[in-house]
Amino acid sequence: MSDQAAHPVKLGGVHHVAYRCKDAAETVEWYGRVLGMDYTTAFAEDHVPSTGAYDPYMHVFLDAGGGNVLAFFELPNQQDMGRDENTPAWVQHLAFKVADEEALRAAKAHVEAQGIEVLGPTHHGIFKSIYFFDPNGHRVELAADIGTDAQYAELKRVAPLMLEEWSATKKAPRHADWLHELARKEHGNA
Structure with missing residues (x-):
């Protein structure tokens, strides 16, 4: 394994993680209502800055707490969103930390009250999790660490x-x- 202290790249954490969404406004509303995320920033362009390609997009950013940012792209000129059919739906997911088991139980009750089906809590030995899907079909996990x-x-x-x-x-x-x-x-x- 690598020696991070001697490595020439010094990471300061995850700047943001970006996924695709079907509708930026719906996604911002859902993550605010269901998970309490604050909508902080948006970028919209007709041309992709890194490639120059014409591909209009709306890029929205949500505060996931602890300096973590979740972002989404709405791409109206692209084919409809799909998912990798060769990968089971449970594999690719967004996992967020909650304070403890009590917070996990409270979150489950809140999410279910929004009319969203929730799986769990599932015991993973050192943490417990609940799972559900956002309106874009992305699996979301909330996890409470319980390990020593x-x-x-x-x-x-x-x-x-x-x-x-x-x-x-x-x-x-x-x-x-x-x-x-x-x-x-x-x-x-x-």
Whole structure:
């Protein structure tokens, strides 16, 4: 693994993450109403600054908290939005952190009150999550960390071992089976 201290590129975090949307106004309204995100900035151009191509767009930015920004592009001259049909719908998603399990339960109740179907909470050993879809078909996850410092340290320790085994076998390594055991114990399935 790389030594970040010696690496010539010094990242300061994620500036923004951008996805496509069907309707910029609907998307801004939904993320404000459902997740409390503040709409902060918009750019609209007829020509793409990086390529010069004619492709009118509206680019909207939402404050996701903690200095994180979620952005969307509405592209009216492009074909209708689709999704990668070769990738399951559960794989590509936007995951946002909430303070704790109580905040996760409150968020679930709020999202369901908006008439949105919610899956979970799902126990992942060191965090719990709920899942639902935005009006563009993007899967959204809200996650509450519940792990201990020792658990996070152990996961970091075994990460290279797991990746090495996965690369060789393409089967789930068993180095972190204790995560599943935590979930089973909580649900009384031990």
